Amino acid sequence: MLNVSKKNSKIKSKETLAARFSNFIVLVRKDFKLNKGLYLMFLPVLAFYLVFHYGPMYGLIMAFKDFQPTKGISGSDWVGFKNFIDFFQSFYFWRVLKNTLVISITNLIFGFPAPIILALLINEIRNKYFKSAVQSISYMPHFISLVVVCGMIKDFTSDTGVISYIITLFGGQATTLLNEARNFVPVYVISDIWQTVGWGTIIYLAALTGIDQELYEAAQVDGAGKWKQTLHITIPGIMPTIIIMLVLRMGSMLSVGFEKIILLYNPAIYSTADVISTFVYRKGLQEFAFSYSAAVGLFNSVINFILLVTANKLSKKFSDSSLW
Incomplete structure:
Protein backbone atom coordinates (compact mmCIF):
# COMPACT_ATOMS: atom_id res chain seq x y z
CA MET A 1 0.00 0.00 0.00
CA LEU A 2 2.82 2.38 0.85
CA ASN A 3 4.53 1.76 -2.49
CA VAL A 4 1.27 2.40 -4.34
CA SER A 5 0.70 5.68 -2.48
CA LYS A 6 4.29 6.79 -3.21
CA LYS A 7 3.84 5.99 -6.89
CA ASN A 8 0.55 7.90 -6.96
CA SER A 9 2.15 10.93 -5.28
CA LYS A 10 5.02 10.87 -7.80
CA ILE A 11 2.57 10.68 -10.69
CA LYS A 12 0.54 13.59 -9.25
CA SER A 13 3.69 15.69 -8.75
CA LYS A 14 4.75 15.01 -12.35
CA GLU A 15 1.27 15.95 -13.56
CA THR A 16 1.31 19.20 -11.57
CA LEU A 17 4.76 20.07 -12.93
CA ALA A 18 3.59 19.36 -16.48
CA ALA A 19 0.47 21.47 -15.91
CA ARG A 20 2.52 24.36 -14.52
CA PHE A 21 4.92 24.18 -17.44
CA SER A 22 2.08 24.18 -19.97
CA ASN A 23 0.47 27.15 -18.22
CA PHE A 24 3.82 28.95 -18.30
CA ILE A 25 4.15 28.33 -22.05
CA VAL A 26 0.61 29.65 -22.61
CA LEU A 27 1.35 32.81 -20.61
CA VAL A 28 4.62 33.37 -22.49
CA ARG A 29 2.84 33.04 -25.84
CA LYS A 30 0.15 35.51 -24.81
CA ASP A 31 2.70 37.97 -23.52
CA PHE A 32 4.77 37.59 -26.70
CA LYS A 33 1.75 38.46 -28.83
CA LEU A 34 1.09 41.56 -26.73
CA ASN A 35 4.74 42.73 -26.54
CA LYS A 36 6.41 41.57 -29.76
CA GLY A 37 8.34 44.82 -30.07
CA LEU A 38 9.86 44.53 -26.60
CA TYR A 39 10.93 40.93 -27.21
CA LEU A 40 12.57 41.89 -30.51
CA MET A 41 14.43 44.72 -28.73
CA PHE A 42 15.58 42.22 -26.10
CA LEU A 43 17.00 39.73 -28.63
CA PRO A 44 20.31 41.62 -29.27
CA VAL A 45 20.88 41.86 -25.49
CA LEU A 46 20.20 38.14 -25.10
CA ALA A 47 22.52 37.32 -28.00
CA PHE A 48 25.27 39.50 -26.50
CA TYR A 49 25.17 37.70 -23.14
CA LEU A 50 24.95 34.25 -24.73
CA VAL A 51 27.90 34.87 -27.07
CA PHE A 52 30.22 36.94 -24.86
CA HIS A 53 29.31 35.83 -21.31
CA TYR A 54 27.78 32.35 -21.22
CA GLY A 55 29.55 30.91 -24.28
CA PRO A 56 33.10 31.56 -22.96
CA MET A 57 32.23 29.74 -19.72
CA TYR A 58 33.17 26.54 -21.53
CA GLY A 59 36.76 27.75 -21.30
CA LEU A 60 36.65 27.47 -17.50
CA ILE A 61 37.43 23.79 -17.95
CA MET A 62 41.02 24.91 -18.63
CA ALA A 63 41.37 25.63 -14.90
CA PHE A 64 41.17 21.89 -14.27
CA LYS A 65 43.42 20.83 -17.16
CA ASP A 66 47.01 21.11 -18.33
CA PHE A 67 45.98 23.09 -21.38
CA GLN A 68 48.03 22.65 -24.53
CA PRO A 69 47.00 24.82 -27.51
CA THR A 70 47.88 22.02 -29.93
CA LYS A 71 45.53 19.58 -28.16
CA GLY A 72 42.70 22.01 -27.48
CA ILE A 73 40.56 22.23 -24.34
CA SER A 74 38.90 18.84 -24.70
CA GLY A 75 42.13 17.03 -25.64
CA SER A 76 44.32 18.42 -22.86
CA ASP A 77 45.14 16.28 -19.82
CA TRP A 78 42.89 16.54 -16.77
CA VAL A 79 44.79 17.61 -13.63
CA GLY A 80 41.91 18.40 -11.26
CA PHE A 81 42.65 21.04 -8.61
Whole structure:
Protein backbone atom coordinates (compact mmCIF):
# COMPACT_ATOMS: atom_id res chain seq x y z
CA MET A 1 0.00 0.00 0.00
CA LEU A 2 2.82 2.38 0.85
CA ASN A 3 4.53 1.76 -2.49
CA VAL A 4 1.27 2.40 -4.34
CA SER A 5 0.70 5.68 -2.48
CA LYS A 6 4.29 6.79 -3.21
CA LYS A 7 3.84 5.99 -6.89
CA ASN A 8 0.55 7.90 -6.96
CA SER A 9 2.15 10.93 -5.28
CA LYS A 10 5.02 10.87 -7.80
CA ILE A 11 2.57 10.68 -10.69
CA LYS A 12 0.54 13.59 -9.25
CA SER A 13 3.69 15.69 -8.75
CA LYS A 14 4.75 15.01 -12.35
CA GLU A 15 1.27 15.95 -13.56
CA THR A 16 1.31 19.20 -11.57
CA LEU A 17 4.76 20.07 -12.93
CA ALA A 18 3.59 19.36 -16.48
CA ALA A 19 0.47 21.47 -15.91
CA ARG A 20 2.52 24.36 -14.52
CA PHE A 21 4.92 24.18 -17.44
CA SER A 22 2.08 24.18 -19.97
CA ASN A 23 0.47 27.15 -18.22
CA PHE A 24 3.82 28.95 -18.30
CA ILE A 25 4.15 28.33 -22.05
CA VAL A 26 0.61 29.65 -22.61
CA LEU A 27 1.35 32.81 -20.61
CA VAL A 28 4.62 33.37 -22.49
CA ARG A 29 2.84 33.04 -25.84
CA LYS A 30 0.15 35.51 -24.81
CA ASP A 31 2.70 37.97 -23.52
CA PHE A 32 4.77 37.59 -26.70
CA LYS A 33 1.75 38.46 -28.83
CA LEU A 34 1.09 41.56 -26.73
CA ASN A 35 4.74 42.73 -26.54
CA LYS A 36 6.41 41.57 -29.76
CA GLY A 37 8.34 44.82 -30.07
CA LEU A 38 9.86 44.53 -26.60
CA TYR A 39 10.93 40.93 -27.21
CA LEU A 40 12.57 41.89 -30.51
CA MET A 41 14.43 44.72 -28.73
CA PHE A 42 15.58 42.22 -26.10
CA LEU A 43 17.00 39.73 -28.63
CA PRO A 44 20.31 41.62 -29.27
CA VAL A 45 20.88 41.86 -25.49
CA LEU A 46 20.20 38.14 -25.10
CA ALA A 47 22.52 37.32 -28.00
CA PHE A 48 25.27 39.50 -26.50
CA TYR A 49 25.17 37.70 -23.14
CA LEU A 50 24.95 34.25 -24.73
CA VAL A 51 27.90 34.87 -27.07
CA PHE A 52 30.22 36.94 -24.86
CA HIS A 53 29.31 35.83 -21.31
CA TYR A 54 27.78 32.35 -21.22
CA GLY A 55 29.55 30.91 -24.28
CA PRO A 56 33.10 31.56 -22.96
CA MET A 57 32.23 29.74 -19.72
CA TYR A 58 33.17 26.54 -21.53
CA GLY A 59 36.76 27.75 -21.30
CA LEU A 60 36.65 27.47 -17.50
CA ILE A 61 37.43 23.79 -17.95
CA MET A 62 41.02 24.91 -18.63
CA ALA A 63 41.37 25.63 -14.90
CA PHE A 64 41.17 21.89 -14.27
CA LYS A 65 43.42 20.83 -17.16
CA ASP A 66 47.01 21.11 -18.33
CA PHE A 67 45.98 23.09 -21.38
CA GLN A 68 48.03 22.65 -24.53
CA PRO A 69 47.00 24.82 -27.51
CA THR A 70 47.88 22.02 -29.93
CA LYS A 71 45.53 19.58 -28.16
CA GLY A 72 42.70 22.01 -27.48
CA ILE A 73 40.56 22.23 -24.34
CA SER A 74 38.90 18.84 -24.70
CA GLY A 75 42.13 17.03 -25.64
CA SER A 76 44.32 18.42 -22.86
CA ASP A 77 45.14 16.28 -19.82
CA TRP A 78 42.89 16.54 -16.77
CA VAL A 79 44.79 17.61 -13.63
CA GLY A 80 41.91 18.40 -11.26
CA PHE A 81 42.65 21.04 -8.61
CA LYS A 82 46.42 21.08 -9.22
CA ASN A 83 46.42 24.63 -10.64
CA PHE A 84 44.42 25.92 -7.67
CA ILE A 85 46.73 24.20 -5.18
CA ASP A 86 49.79 25.63 -6.93
CA PHE A 87 48.30 29.12 -6.69
CA PHE A 88 47.33 28.78 -3.02
CA GLN A 89 50.81 27.50 -2.13
CA SER A 90 52.70 30.09 -4.16
CA PHE A 91 54.39 33.21 -2.80
CA TYR A 92 52.13 35.39 -4.94
CA PHE A 93 48.82 34.21 -3.45
CA TRP A 94 48.86 36.27 -0.24
CA ARG A 95 50.51 39.24 -1.96
CA VAL A 96 47.99 39.62 -4.77
CA LEU A 97 45.05 38.86 -2.45
CA LYS A 98 46.23 41.43 0.11
CA ASN A 99 46.87 44.08 -2.55
CA THR A 100 43.48 43.47 -4.17
CA LEU A 101 41.66 43.76 -0.84
CA VAL A 102 43.62 46.85 0.25
CA ILE A 103 42.92 48.70 -3.01
CA SER A 104 39.26 47.59 -3.13
CA ILE A 105 38.48 48.41 0.51
CA THR A 106 40.30 51.77 0.36
CA ASN A 107 38.45 52.64 -2.83
CA LEU A 108 35.17 51.55 -1.22
CA ILE A 109 35.71 53.64 1.92
CA PHE A 110 36.72 56.83 0.12
CA GLY A 111 35.32 56.35 -3.37
CA PHE A 112 31.82 55.04 -2.69
CA PRO A 113 30.58 58.00 -0.56
CA ALA A 114 32.15 60.59 -2.91
CA PRO A 115 29.40 60.64 -5.59
CA ILE A 116 26.72 60.64 -2.88
CA ILE A 117 28.25 63.70 -1.21
CA LEU A 118 28.72 65.46 -4.55
CA ALA A 119 25.11 64.69 -5.55
CA LEU A 120 23.85 66.16 -2.26
CA LEU A 121 25.92 69.30 -2.83
CA ILE A 122 24.80 69.69 -6.46
CA ASN A 123 21.19 69.20 -5.39
CA GLU A 124 21.46 72.26 -3.13
CA ILE A 125 22.59 74.56 -5.96
CA ARG A 126 19.73 76.83 -6.98
CA ASN A 127 21.31 78.62 -9.95
CA LYS A 128 20.59 76.28 -12.87
CA TYR A 129 23.46 77.62 -15.02
CA PHE A 130 26.04 77.15 -12.28
CA LYS A 131 24.54 73.73 -11.51
CA SER A 132 24.87 72.65 -15.15
CA ALA A 133 28.46 73.92 -15.26
CA VAL A 134 29.41 71.95 -12.12
CA GLN A 135 27.81 68.80 -13.49
CA SER A 136 29.51 69.13 -16.88
CA ILE A 137 32.95 69.74 -15.36
CA SER A 138 32.59 66.80 -12.96
CA TYR A 139 31.42 64.48 -15.79
CA MET A 140 34.31 65.31 -18.15
CA PRO A 141 37.01 63.00 -16.67
CA HIS A 142 34.74 59.99 -17.26
CA PHE A 143 34.89 60.53 -21.04
CA ILE A 144 38.67 60.86 -21.21
CA SER A 145 40.47 57.77 -22.50
CA LEU A 146 42.01 55.67 -19.73
CA VAL A 147 45.34 55.71 -21.57
CA VAL A 148 45.27 59.52 -21.58
CA VAL A 149 44.29 59.63 -17.90
CA CYS A 150 47.15 57.31 -16.92
CA GLY A 151 49.55 59.40 -19.00
CA MET A 152 48.39 62.52 -17.15
CA ILE A 153 48.81 60.77 -13.79
CA LYS A 154 52.37 59.73 -14.68
CA ASP A 155 53.23 63.26 -15.78
CA PHE A 156 51.70 64.88 -12.69
CA THR A 157 53.38 62.44 -10.28
CA SER A 158 56.84 62.50 -11.91
CA ASP A 159 59.74 64.28 -10.22
CA THR A 160 59.15 67.25 -12.55
CA GLY A 161 55.35 67.14 -12.35
CA VAL A 162 52.94 69.58 -10.77
CA ILE A 163 52.36 67.43 -7.66
CA SER A 164 56.10 67.16 -6.98
CA TYR A 165 56.33 70.93 -7.45
CA ILE A 166 53.61 71.49 -4.84
CA ILE A 167 55.43 69.10 -2.47
CA THR A 168 58.66 71.07 -2.84
CA LEU A 169 56.78 74.31 -2.02
CA PHE A 170 55.99 72.85 1.40
CA GLY A 171 59.56 71.77 2.03
CA GLY A 172 59.35 68.25 0.62
CA GLN A 173 61.61 66.52 -1.88
CA ALA A 174 60.64 66.06 -5.53
CA THR A 175 60.42 62.36 -6.39
CA THR A 176 58.57 60.20 -8.89
CA LEU A 177 55.68 59.04 -6.70
CA LEU A 178 54.89 55.91 -8.72
CA ASN A 179 58.41 54.58 -8.17
CA GLU A 180 57.68 54.10 -4.46
CA ALA A 181 55.40 51.23 -3.46
CA ARG A 182 53.76 53.09 -0.57
CA ASN A 183 52.43 55.80 -2.89
CA PHE A 184 50.58 53.57 -5.35
CA VAL A 185 47.33 53.05 -3.42
CA PRO A 186 46.75 56.77 -2.64
CA VAL A 187 47.55 57.75 -6.25
CA TYR A 188 45.24 55.04 -7.61
CA VAL A 189 42.31 55.82 -5.30
CA ILE A 190 42.49 59.63 -5.60
CA SER A 191 42.75 59.49 -9.39
CA ASP A 192 39.88 56.98 -9.55
CA ILE A 193 37.65 59.26 -7.47
CA TRP A 194 38.51 62.20 -9.74
CA GLN A 195 37.67 60.17 -12.83
CA THR A 196 34.40 58.57 -11.66
CA VAL A 197 32.84 60.85 -9.03
CA GLY A 198 30.92 63.05 -11.49
CA TRP A 199 29.52 60.17 -13.51
CA GLY A 200 28.53 58.36 -10.32
CA THR A 201 26.33 61.25 -9.23
CA ILE A 202 23.85 60.70 -12.08
CA ILE A 203 21.96 57.87 -10.44
CA TYR A 204 21.84 59.64 -7.06
CA LEU A 205 20.61 62.90 -8.61
CA ALA A 206 17.87 60.89 -10.31
CA ALA A 207 16.96 59.33 -6.95
CA LEU A 208 16.86 62.78 -5.33
CA THR A 209 14.26 63.98 -7.83
CA GLY A 210 11.93 61.25 -6.58
CA ILE A 211 11.74 62.60 -3.03
CA ASP A 212 8.44 64.31 -2.20
CA GLN A 213 9.10 68.07 -1.91
CA GLU A 214 6.22 68.44 0.57
CA LEU A 215 8.38 66.65 3.13
CA TYR A 216 10.91 69.51 2.98
CA GLU A 217 8.14 72.09 3.30
CA ALA A 218 6.75 70.31 6.35
CA ALA A 219 10.25 70.11 7.86
CA GLN A 220 10.79 73.85 7.31
CA VAL A 221 7.49 74.58 9.07
CA ASP A 222 8.72 72.47 12.02
CA GLY A 223 11.93 74.52 12.11
CA ALA A 224 14.33 71.94 10.67
CA GLY A 225 17.42 73.37 8.99
CA LYS A 226 19.25 72.08 5.93
CA TRP A 227 21.39 69.67 7.91
CA LYS A 228 18.43 68.04 9.67
CA GLN A 229 16.49 67.88 6.39
CA THR A 230 19.42 66.08 4.83
CA LEU A 231 19.72 63.61 7.72
CA HIS A 232 16.01 62.85 8.13
CA ILE A 233 14.58 63.29 4.61
CA THR A 234 17.21 63.31 1.86
CA ILE A 235 19.45 60.43 2.95
CA PRO A 236 16.55 58.11 3.94
CA GLY A 237 14.91 58.97 0.60
CA ILE A 238 17.89 57.75 -1.43
CA MET A 239 18.90 54.96 0.96
CA PRO A 240 17.41 52.14 -1.22
CA THR A 241 19.51 53.36 -4.15
CA ILE A 242 22.61 53.57 -1.95
CA ILE A 243 22.09 50.00 -0.71
CA ILE A 244 21.61 48.59 -4.22
CA MET A 245 24.75 50.36 -5.45
CA LEU A 246 26.68 49.10 -2.41
CA VAL A 247 25.57 45.51 -3.04
CA LEU A 248 26.69 45.78 -6.68
CA ARG A 249 29.99 47.28 -5.55
CA MET A 250 30.54 44.40 -3.12
CA GLY A 251 30.03 41.94 -5.97
CA SER A 252 33.07 43.34 -7.75
CA MET A 253 35.33 43.85 -4.74
CA LEU A 254 38.11 41.64 -6.12
CA SER A 255 37.72 42.78 -9.71
CA VAL A 256 40.01 45.78 -9.53
CA GLY A 257 40.37 47.22 -13.03
CA PHE A 258 43.61 45.76 -14.35
CA GLU A 259 43.86 48.11 -17.34
CA LYS A 260 44.60 51.15 -15.19
CA ILE A 261 46.99 49.27 -12.92
CA ILE A 262 48.92 47.82 -15.86
CA LEU A 263 49.27 51.31 -17.32
CA LEU A 264 50.52 52.73 -14.00
CA TYR A 265 52.60 50.07 -12.26
CA ASN A 266 56.13 48.79 -12.78
CA PRO A 267 58.20 45.96 -11.25
CA ALA A 268 59.48 48.31 -8.52
CA ILE A 269 56.01 48.59 -6.96
CA TYR A 270 54.64 45.06 -7.52
CA SER A 271 54.60 44.61 -3.73
CA THR A 272 51.58 46.96 -3.43
CA ALA A 273 50.31 47.29 -7.03
CA ASP A 274 50.11 43.68 -8.23
CA VAL A 275 46.49 42.45 -7.93
CA ILE A 276 44.67 39.28 -8.98
CA SER A 277 43.62 40.60 -12.40
CA THR A 278 47.13 41.80 -13.33
CA PHE A 279 48.59 38.53 -12.07
CA VAL A 280 46.19 36.64 -14.36
CA TYR A 281 47.23 38.88 -17.27
CA ARG A 282 50.95 38.27 -16.69
CA LYS A 283 50.60 34.53 -16.22
CA GLY A 284 48.19 34.00 -19.09
CA LEU A 285 49.34 36.36 -21.84
CA GLN A 286 53.00 36.94 -21.00
CA GLU A 287 54.05 33.58 -19.56
CA PHE A 288 51.46 31.49 -21.50
CA ALA A 289 50.38 29.59 -18.35
CA PHE A 290 46.79 29.42 -19.58
CA SER A 291 45.47 26.78 -17.17
CA TYR A 292 47.08 28.44 -14.16
CA SER A 293 45.68 31.87 -15.04
CA ALA A 294 42.25 30.36 -15.69
CA ALA A 295 42.31 28.82 -12.21
CA VAL A 296 43.24 32.15 -10.63
CA GLY A 297 40.51 33.94 -12.60
CA LEU A 298 37.92 31.33 -11.57
CA PHE A 299 38.93 31.72 -7.93
CA ASN A 300 38.46 35.48 -8.27
CA SER A 301 34.99 35.08 -9.81
CA VAL A 302 33.84 32.61 -7.14
CA ILE A 303 34.90 34.94 -4.32
CA ASN A 304 33.11 37.86 -6.02
CA PHE A 305 29.97 35.74 -6.34
CA ILE A 306 30.10 34.80 -2.65
CA LEU A 307 30.55 38.46 -1.66
CA LEU A 308 27.61 39.50 -3.86
CA VAL A 309 25.26 36.87 -2.42
CA THR A 310 26.36 37.64 1.15
CA ALA A 311 25.92 41.40 0.71
CA ASN A 312 22.48 40.88 -0.84
CA LYS A 313 21.37 38.62 2.03
CA LEU A 314 22.59 41.11 4.64
CA SER A 315 20.85 43.94 2.79
CA LYS A 316 17.63 41.93 2.65
CA LYS A 317 17.90 41.08 6.36
CA PHE A 318 18.57 44.58 7.68
CA SER A 319 16.63 46.64 5.13
CA ASP A 320 13.85 46.34 2.56
CA SER A 321 16.20 46.77 -0.42
CA SER A 322 17.98 43.96 -2.26
CA LEU A 323 18.80 42.85 -5.78
CA TRP A 324 16.59 39.75 -5.52
